[in-house]
Amino acid sequence: MAHQIAVFAENKPGRLGQVTRILAEAGVNIRAMTIADSGQYGVIKLLVDKPGIATGAFKSAGMAASQTEVLAILMDDQPGGLYRVASALESARINISDAYGFIVESKQQAVLVLDTDDAVQVLSLVSGLGLRTLTDDELYGL
Amino acid sequence: MYWEPDIETMPRPRLENMQLTKLKRTLEYAHRSPFYSQRFAAEGIDINKLRTLDDLRRIPFTVKQDLRESFPDGLLCTSYEDVVRIHSSSGTTGQIIVVFYNQHDLDSWSNLMARCMFGAGTRKTDVFQNCVGYGLFTGGLGFHFGSEKLGALTIPSASGNSRRQIFLMQSMKTTTVHIIPSYALVLMTVLNEMGVDPRKELFLKRAFLGAEPYSEATRRRVEEFYGIDVYNSYGLTEMNGPGVAFECTEKAGMHLWEDAFILEVIDPDTQEPVPDGQEGELVFTTIDRQAMPILRYRTKDLAFVYPEPCPCGRTHRRISRIKGRIDDMMIMKGVNIFPTQIETTLMKVPELGSNYLIVLERRNLVDEMIVKVEVRPEFFTGDLRRLERLRAQLVADLRTEILITPKVELLEPSSLPISEGKAVRVQDLREL
Numbered sequence: 253m254a255h256q257i258a259v260f261a262e263n264k265p266g267r268l269g270q271v272t273r274i275l276a277e278a279g280v281n282i283r284a285m286t287i288a289d290s291g292q293y294g295v296i297k298l299l300v301d302k303p304g305i306a307t308g309a310f311k312s313a314g315m316a317a318s319q320t321e322v323l324a325i326l327m328d329d330q331p332g333g334l335y336r337v338a339s340a341l342e343s344a345r346i347n348i349s350d351a352y353g354f355i356v357e358s359k360q361q362a363v364l365v366l367d368t369d370d371a372v373q374v375l376s377l378v379s380g381l382g383l384r385t386l387t388d389d390e391l392y393g394l
Numbered sequence: 395m396y397w398e399p400d401i402e403t404m405p406r407p408r409l410e411n412m413q414l415t416k417l418k419r420t421l422e423y424a425h426r427s428p429f430y431s432q433r434f435a436a437e438g439i440d441i442n443k444l445r446t447l448d449d450l451r452r453i454p455f456t457v458k459q460d461l462r463e464s465f466p467d468g469l470l471c472t473s474y475e476d477v478v479r480i481h482s483s484s485g486t487t488g489q490i491i492v493v494f495y496n497q498h499d500l501d502s503w504s505n506l507m508a509r510c511m512f513g514a515g516t517r518k519t520d521v522f523q524n525c526v527g528y529g530l531f532t533g534g535l536g537f538h539f540g541s542e543k544l545g546a547l548t549i550p551s552a553s554g555n556s557r558r559q560i561f562l563m564q565s566m567k568t569t570t571v572h573i574i575p576s577y578a579l580v581l582m583t584v585l586n587e588m589g590v591d592p593r594k595e596l597f598l599k600r601a602f603l604g605a606e607p608y609s610e611a612t613r614r615r616v617e618e619f620y621g622i623d624v625y626n627s628y629g630l631t632e633m634n635g636p637g638v639a640f641e642c643t644e645k646a647g648m649h650l651w652e653d654a655f656i657l658e659v660i661d662p663d664t665q666e667p668v669p670d671g672q673e674g675e676l677v678f679t680t681i682d683r684q685a686m687p688i689l690r691y692r693t694k695d696l697a698f699v700y701p702e703p704c705p706c707g708r709t710h711r712r713i714s715r716i717k718g719r720i721d722d723m724m725i726m727k728g729v730n731i732f733p734t735q736i737e738t739t740l741m742k743v744p745e746l747g748s749n750y751l752i753v754l755e756r757r758n759l760v761d762e763m764i765v766k767v768e769v770r771p772e773f774f775t776g777d778l779r780r781l782e783r784l785r786a787q788l789v790a791d792l793r794t795e796i797l798i799t800p801k802v803e804l805l806e807p808s809s810l811p812i813s814e815g816k817a818v819r820v821q822d823l824r825e826l
Contacts, residue, residue: 256776257776258774258775258776258777260769260774260781260804260806261806262804262805262806262809288778290778290781290782292803292804293781293803293804293805294778295776295777295778295781297776311771314587314771314807314808315771315806315807316769316770316771316774316806316807317771317774317776318774318775318776319776320775320776349777349779
């Protein structure tokens with residue numbers, strides 16, 4: 253399983269700057285990022301090459317940050333790739349809390365990051381489709 | 395278990411006799427001050443004709459404005475040569491007032507403080523760290539001399555410099571602290587940052603919290619975090635400072651020392667007395683002060699008297715936790731709201747930090763309340779929906795408590811300013 257970092261941030265100017273400055277100073281590289289926003293505040297989610305170091309850096313800066321496990325599924329970058337996964341999850345009636353993707357190499361490989369209620373079942377579904385999930389190390393070795 | 399068994403457990407009739415004797419002497423002292431001699435003359439009051447405790451009600455109330463207008467020494471009954479110290483109110487709500495003490499007054503005050511601390515379990519074997527401001531603020535020197543009178547090792551650490559406070563607690567094996575509620579909460583954050591577990595790496599047994607209104611939920615939060623007993627302390631500069639009322643180990647209301655103060659509880663609007671058990675404004679008369687007695691002082695503090703006696707055996711009546719100062723009361727859409735009501739709701743939620751701010755605004759002629767509270771890093775899971783549920787729940791809980799619907803904003807940890815003196819909890823930005 254891969255690790256994702258979530259940082260609580262108020263929705264005001266300079267917040268993303270602060271978050272990325274802390275990562276830069278800790279020598280951490282960002283793989284992917286997404287922001288969930290509720291208006292007054294939001295949660296910044298990050299995939300980084302050194303999740304432990306990044307979480308520690310946020311905490312010692314006094315920020316609310318947490319590290320959770322997510323599934324990083326390696327897929328082919330071609331039409332219908334995401335649909336296969338989504339329909340498998342749908343027929344198994346698995347709810348997706350959060351999902352985002354990024355392309356590793358155009359027309360070759362992409363990664364789908366999934367946060368679901370039931371990671372174990374998703375793992376077996378994914379391997380049934382002939383896909384595999386990435387560990388932290390694999391994710392950043394891409 | 396009692397510091398002064400005969401006084402603390404004195405049967406009520408004897409205690410009331412004692413009050414009357416001391417009251418008569420107090421009236422004689424008061425009559426020597428310019429303020430009270432003029433007032434007695436203006437009201438046609440002959441102090442020799444006051445024969446019962448009920449007769450006290452013929453004397454008009456003294457209010458804060460009287461003390462301000464007679465600044466600096468209109469209520470002083472003696473000369474500067476006879477007095478040895480002054481204290482002054484913090485002046486947060488206006489012009490300062492001054493209280494004078496002669497040696498008798500200081501001795502009496504120190505004894506009351508020792509009685510309070512002893513009643514809450516403190517002994518001369520304890521190590522007492524006084525983490526509040528010294529100087530003009532009565533909380534510092536009041537507790538300091540009480541602790542020395544008790545014979546405990548006393549550390550005058552004063553407020554601020556949080557890491558040094560914790561260093562002193564560790565190296566001197568401090569068992570007992572006096573601290574302002576908001577600063578007890580600040581120290582929790584500092585202990586977390588330093589990675590010090592107060593239950594295992596400190597030696598604390600008890601804390602005295604006072605000087606700011608705070609909620610029962612805050613007491614429980616502080617007790618659980620530090621692994622200690624927290625005792626409520628009540629006092630005000632006009633009545634010496636701390637040591638007016640204090641909790642015993644029953645932790646069920648604060649014993650008001652009736653050999654030093656006469657208590658009345660009145661309806662703040664009608665000024666008529668209210669029965670025990672009913673909330674009203676506390677009114678005090680000093681009866682053991684020589685340099686500057688104050689008669690029937692309206693505190694603007696709201697509380698009630700417990701009707702039943704305390705299991706501890708003390709006969710001095712107990713007052714409830716102070717609901718709030720009338721001055722702190724907010725009026726929103728015709729509803730009276732105290733900051734402590736909001737604090738009670740916030741402190742019940744483990745995901746929230748201890749620092750909060752209430753902002754009042756007026757938009758298009760409609761009042762709005764915005765409650766800003768920090769999230770607690772330890773409880774953050776990264777789940778936005780959970781935060782939204784928490785926020786919605788908080789709005790609902792607050793509406794139940796204060797009857798209006800506030801906005802709730804969740805803030806990043808440590809983003810609100812912290813104060814090492816009395817915390818500012820309300821910002822009223824309404825232009826009335």
